[in-house]
Amino acid sequence: MSAHLVGGIEGGASNTHVVIMDSQGKIIGSARGPGTNQFQLGIEACSKRIASLTDLAKKDAGIPKETRLEALGLGLSGCETESSKKELHDRLTSDYPQLAEQIVIGSDTDGSVAATSNKGGVVCIAGTGSNTLLINPDxxxxxxxxxxxxLGDEGAAFGISHNAIKYCFDDIDDFQKAPYSIDQVWGLVKDHFKVTNQPEVLPHFYNTFDKAFIASLCKKLTELAKNGDSLAKEIFKQAGTDLAKAxxxxxxxxxxxxxxxxxxLHVLCVGSVWLSWDLLKPGFIGFIEENTPVEKLSLMKLKVDCGVGAAYMAADKLGLHIDRDYSNNYDVFFRYCRRCR
Structure with missing residues (x-):
């Protein structure tokens, strides 16, 4: 076995990915599970889930769960402040000392940037929620x-789903008519929530709020837009505009x-919403061309598990060596060039 083992965890509101890497950069174990956002789960449940998924990755790697990794990097949504990082770090080291000798915690955006370069870059996350982060070389x-x-989540699955529902409510109320017929979108909303009218939607937002479930409406809206529904297409165009703004x-x-x-500028695009690039593209390009001086952009997607970046992040911060070739970790799926058009 190699000199040291480093774990990496990337966690959002809906999904979590764990990898264990050796010093040659090989993934020897992995695990997947539900979200690990401490603000949604609470610190105790979040810590327990992280420990459980790490144990599953150790099992996949053939490592006893009592064996401590040399380092464990966490790139999690909900870990944007120093206080949230410290609270989670203290809970993990106190309650689960078998996880790793050292734990490094950053946001999910930190881990994603680290997967493409150790000299900085940009990541735009559009999954259940959204976030865009720039890290300069300095x-x-x-x-x-x-x-x-x-207070946010524009361009994300939750934001897209929320916009769809709001269009329907405003149109039905005659508060503001939607730019296109709401018939198909409203039918999809009713089917998703298993309701027949507006009041029956309310408990999903005010009594039994489940962000991931509301956001899951987005996938159905994708199919509706691809089938040509004008309102659904407009909602995704707006999401593309929002991502371009960020x-x-x-x-x-x-x-x-x-x-x-x-x-x-290289932008790593992470999250399921980016899978609908063809629907986002009109709004995205329109905003860039009409409202910014941006000359060139390269939009990239990861070819490796998101947890790889979190492992790199921990290794770099702690001075541990992991072999890597960043160019093998991503593909460019769109290049924008103002003067080339």
Whole structure:
């Protein structure tokens, strides 16, 4: 077995991915499970889930769960502040000392950036929730979003689902008519929540709120949009605009070194919403061209498990060696060039 083993965990509101890597950069164990956002679960349940999933990854690697990893990196949504990181770190080291000798905690955006470079970059997460983060080579940072469903999540699955429901409610109330017929979207909303009218939707938002379940409506809206429904297509166009707004916000603060990379600023796009790029693209490009001075952008997707970045993050912070070739970790799926068009 190699000199040391490093674990990496990437966790959002709905899904968590765990990997264990050796010093040659090989993934020797992995596990997947539900979300690990401490603000949704509470610190105790979140810690328990992290420990359980790490044990599953150890089992997959053929390692006894009592064996401590040399390091464990956590890239989790809900870990944007130093206080939230410290609270989780203290709980894990106190209640689950068998996990690892050292634990490094960052946000899910930190781990994603680390998967593509140790010199910084941009990640735009659009999963259940949304968040965009720039890390410059000098370590300076800029964030846009990441404030949860009450104060953010534009362009995310929750935001898309919420917009669809709001269009229907406003139209039915005659408060503001939707730009297109709500018939198919409203039918989808009623089927998703198993309701027949507006009041029956309310408990899902005010009594038994489940962010992931509400966000799961987005997948059904995707199919509706692909089948040509005008309102569903408009909702995804707006989501593309919102994601472009977030990226352009951090682009303003990016270093010359990052902006002048081959292909312009590299943006790692993480989360299930990006799988609908064809629906997001009109709004995205329209905003970039009409409202920003951005000359070039390269949008990338990961080819490796998201937990790899969290493992790199921990190894780099603690001075542990892991072999890596960043170019093998991602593909560019779209290049924007203003002067090339």
């Amino acid at each position: 370590g300076s940072r800029a964030q846009c979003g990441g404030w949860g469903h009450l 990226i352009s916000a951090v682009h303003k603060k990016a270093s010359k070194e990052l902006i002048e990379r081959d292909g312009g």
